[in-house]
Each structure stands twice: as structure tokens, then as C-alpha cells.
Amino acid sequence: MNKSLIVVLFAPSAGGKDSVINALHQQGIAYPCVRETTRPLRQGDNGFYRFVSDADYRIRQSSCQYLFDHEYCGHGYSVPISDLKDLLDSSRVPILKGEINQIEIDREKIRCLWPEVKMITIELIPNPLAEWLRIIRLERYDNVEARIADGISELNKAQNGQGKLIDFLVENKFGELDRTIELVKSLILV
Numbered sequence: 001m002n003k004s005l006i007v008v009l010f011a012p013s014a015g016g017k018d019s020v021i022n023a024l025h026q027q028g029i030a031y032p033c034v035r036e037t038t039r040p041l042r043q044g045d046n047g048f049y050r051f052v053s054d055a056d057y058r059i060r061q062s063s064c065q066y067l068f069d070h071e072y073c074g075h076g077y078s079v080p081i082s083d084l085k086d087l088l089d090s091s092r093v094p095i096l097k098g099e100i101n102q103i104e105i106d107r108e109k110i111r112c113l114w115p116e117v118k119m120i121t122i123e124l125i126p127n128p129l130a131e132w133l134r135i136i137r138l139e140r141y142d143n144v145e146a147r148i149a150d151g152i153s154e155l156n157k158a159q160n161g162q163g164k165l166i167d168f169l170v171e172n173k174f175g176e177l178d179r180t181i182e183l184v185k186s187l188i189l190v
Contacts, residue, residue: 004116004117006095007095007119008103009098009184012132012148016124017124021096024188030092030094033094035077036057036066036077037077039051067084067110068102070101085113093188100161101157103121121168122167123155124172125169125170126172127171136151
């Protein structure tokens, strides 16, 4: 396994990111990076978030302590550089969620910080799309329609920007999560 690797996983909201990341973590293949966020704690949060005040978040953001920094539904989400460095220094493969609109900037930041580290980007494509729409509408998310619009926009960008923005597209068929996990795992273990 390539220990000088960062894996960035993309998918629309409710598209399978957390399920894949948790499975790869449990298997010892890749390790989630803690994300700092200004959003409130939700039932079912998996422990890979650090909840910070808006003021603390803005201070860290302005002092360039974050990578993969973006805002979603009015809340900041970012990966502290120090946490990513700790994973790389311990020869672990970090896996984290990305924001497709930021990936070119984040890829360049990674190259500057760790020129020897390879970064791969993977987009999970929910299939069938109608099932994804049904499931996301059943979830108790805030701003469901905005999440759907963002998800469709992300999928279009990923498919149109493959090779530049996204290295690999992985079909995430509903009811076949184990298959999806194995496909992502095979890309990491190359």
C-alpha cells in the first residue's frame, strides 16, 4: 500500500461517503481526517468532527491552518493541516471528504506542503439516481432541496471534469455497498 497517499472522496449528500470511509477505517486501509466544523452536533455523528465556535474557526481560517476549507449550509468545514500531517507522519493513508469546487486549490496546497505525497480523488456516483433522490428526501437533513441541487451539480462537474478534477468515478449501486467499498479499496491499494 502506498503510504505517501491522500485519498479525497466526493459524493453528493447521502451518496455513501461516510459508509465507505467508515468501512475503510475499520479495515485499517485508510484513516479519516478529523474535520473542524461550526455546525451543531447531530445525532449519529461518527466522531470524525471537532466542533468549534465560529470565532475560533475564523481565526484558524485566517491564519491558514486549514485545508479542504469550505462552507456548506451556512457552516464552515475544514481539515486542520496539523491533523493531516499527523496521519501522514504515522504512515497512514488519510481519507477525507472533498468539495469539488475547491479541489484544484486543495491539490496545489497539498503539492506545496508535501511534494512527495500523491493525492487521488474519487467520486461516488449514486445509481440509480432516482433511488438517491428518494433516500435523500427521507433523510432528516436541513435544506434538502439545496442538497439535491448541489449534489446534481457536483455529479455533473465530476463527470465532465474527470481527469482534471476527479481521478476515478466509482458507481455506488444501491444495495451493493460492499462492492463500492472494494472498488475504492482497490484504487487505494495500487
